[in-house]
Amino acid sequence: MLAIAANGSTVWAIVGAVAACAVVIIAASIGLAIIGGKAAEAIARQPEAGGRIFLAMVVAAAMIEGFTFFALLICFMTVFWMRS
Amino acid sequence: MRSGFLSCVLADFNPFLPIESRPVFTFSVGRWEVAISNHIIMVTVAMLLLVTVLPLAAMSRRQIPKGLGNLIELVCEFLREQLARPILRDRTDRYIGFVWTAFFFVLTLNLLGMVPTEQIIFLLTGKETHIGGPATANIWVTGAMAVVAFFMIHIYGIKEQGLWGYIVNFAPPVPWWLKPLMYFLEIISSFVRPFTLAIRLFANIVAGHMVLATFLGLIVVFKNYQAAVASVAGVVAISFIELLVAFLQAYVFTLLSTLYIGLSTAPEH
Numbered sequence: 001m002l003a004i005a006a007n008g009s010t011v012w013a014i015v016g017a018v019a020a021c022a023v024v025i026i027a028a029s030i031g032l033a034i035i036g037g038k039a040a041e042a043i044a045r046q047p048e049a050g051g052r053i054f055l056a057m058v059v060a061a062a063m064i065e066g067f068t069f070f071a072l073l074i075c076f077m078t079v080f081w082m083r084s
Numbered sequence: 085m086r087s088g089f090l091s092c093v094l095a096d097f098n099p100f101l102p103i104e105s106r107p108v109f110t111f112s113v114g115r116w117e118v119a120i121s122n123h124i125i126m127v128t129v130a131m132l133l134l135v136t137v138l139p140l141a142a143m144s145r146r147q148i149p150k151g152l153g154n155l156i157e158l159v160c161e162f163l164r165e166q167l168a169r170p171i172l173r174d175r176t177d178r179y180i181g182f183v184w185t186a187f188f189f190v191l192t193l194n195l196l197g198m199v200p201t202e203q204i205i206f207l208l209t210g211k212e213t214h215i216g217g218p219a220t221a222n223i224w225v226t227g228a229m230a231v232v233a234f235f236m237i238h239i240y241g242i243k244e245q246g247l248w249g250y251i252v253n254f255a256p257p258v259p260w261w262l263k264p265l266m267y268f269l270e271i272i273s274s275f276v277r278p279f280t281l282a283i284r285l286f287a288n289i290v291a292g293h294m295v296l297a298t299f300l301g302l303i304v305v306f307k308n309y310q311a312a313v314a315s316v317a318g319v320v321a322i323s324f325i326e327l328l329v330a331f332l333q334a335y336v337f338t339l340l341s342t343l344y345i346g347l348s349t350a351p352e353h
Contacts, residue, residue, distance in 0.1 A: 062288075062336045066280065069287030 010082035017078040024075070028068040035060050095300030102202075102297050103221045103290055106214045126219035130192040138188065160184055167339055171346040175244070179345055182236050187338040190229065193219045194289060194330030198323065220289045220333075223282065230282035233341045237274070241348035253351045277344055281337055288333050292326045 039057035043050045096102075107119035141152040168176045168183050197218025205213055219225050242250045255266035299319045303312045 058332060059336060059339065062332050063284075065288065066284030066336070069291050070280075070283050072291070073283075073287050 013082045014079055017075045017082070021072060021075040024068060024071040028064055031064050032061055035064070095297070095303055097301045097304045099294045099297035099301055102217060103293050105217065105222050108214060122214050122217045123219045123222045123225055126193065126196055126216060127225060130189065130196055130219065134188055134192055159187075163187055163338065167335075168342055171342050172349075175346075175349055179240060179342075179349075182240075182345070183338055183342050186229070186233070186341055187334050190220065190285065190337050191331065191334040193225070194334060195327075197221065197289060197293070198326060198330065218289050218293055220285055221293055223286050226282040226286040229285075229337075230278035233281060233344070234274075234278040237278075237341070237344045237348045240345050244349040250348075256351070277340070281340055285333050285337055288329055292322070292329055295322055296326065 035057055039053050042053045046053075105121040105123040107121050108125060110117050110119045112118065137152070138156060141156050144150075144153050146153075163183055164176060164180050168180055172179060196216070197220060199216065201216025202212070202214060205211065205215065238250075244250075245253060255263060255270050258266055296319055299315050299322065302315045305311075
């Protein structure tokens with residue numbers, strides 16, 4: 001692998017970037033699933049607070065998606081740097 | 085925009101095409117060439133829309149407003165009571181102007197980005213122009229909004245506590261030997277937070293529009309009508325999510341700006 005890297009082949013860089021994409025997506029999915037599950041449990045415990053819990057869940061989901069897209073952008077840019 | 089089957093396809097294989105900012109016309113000022121891009125035009129359109137529509141709708145002196153004024157009052161009241169009041173408490177009315185401006189501006193830019201102006205112009209006139217595009221899909225536009233938020237956070241903090249008071253209260257109260265580290269961390273975070281505001285909005289809108297463009301690009305790949313039907317159905321479904329994301333990202337931008345303003349104007353003692 002080091003020989004290939006020294007030759008300037010960028011295939012493994014692209015493989016690494018795409019694998020990083022996959023890890024980021026898995027981590028974000030787990031985080032969002034935890035938030036969704038906890039929100040559902042909280043609403044089940046206290047249905048009259050449903051609106052506020054839904055709002056908190058949606059805001060937390062937006063924040064997590066924020067830095068997920070940040071990491072995805074970096075992976076994406078790596079692929080395009082390697083191809084150009 | 086090509087011949088044969090593809091001439092009635094308003095899509096392109098390249099998903100970056102609807103998101104890029106392209107120069108629409110240039111004019112020269114002295115020695116410099118100023119290029120006006122489609123995103124500049126969208127920002128100007130959003131500004132003119134908000135500057136004319138919002139005061140007109142809010143100008144009615146009715147006790148119970150009707151029509152567009154009612155909708156804008158609903159949104160403003162929600163932002164003031166549910167978003168700003170729990171965070172800013174007594175200082176709400178001083179900083180609510182910035183909160184409302186941020187929310188309406190980001191929302192208008194996001195929603196104008198969902199309108200396919202280039203395709204509509206092509207359908208009506210047959211000419212390819214690159215007039216419209218999602219302005220928030222440009223890192224410079226969201227970066228400019230984040231810079232404005234950065235300055236407003238510090239200016240409001242200095243107005244509220246005075247310059248010396250603001251600097252003294254910048255770091256939380258810790259023993260004297262930890263103070264330099266806390267100042268260092270607080271300065272870094274005061275730069276990183278607006279940066280994340282810009283990146284979050286930019287990445288969400290870019291990702292959404294690229295997914296839409298990729299779905300439409302599948303028509304160019306498969307080149308038959310079944311793919312077109314499935315593709316357009318998928319685009320309709322994802323457009324609903326994109327509308328939700330437009331509102332949500334405007335709300336998150338405003339929420340975080342309000343939070344940072346609250347932190348800078350009255351740090352926890």
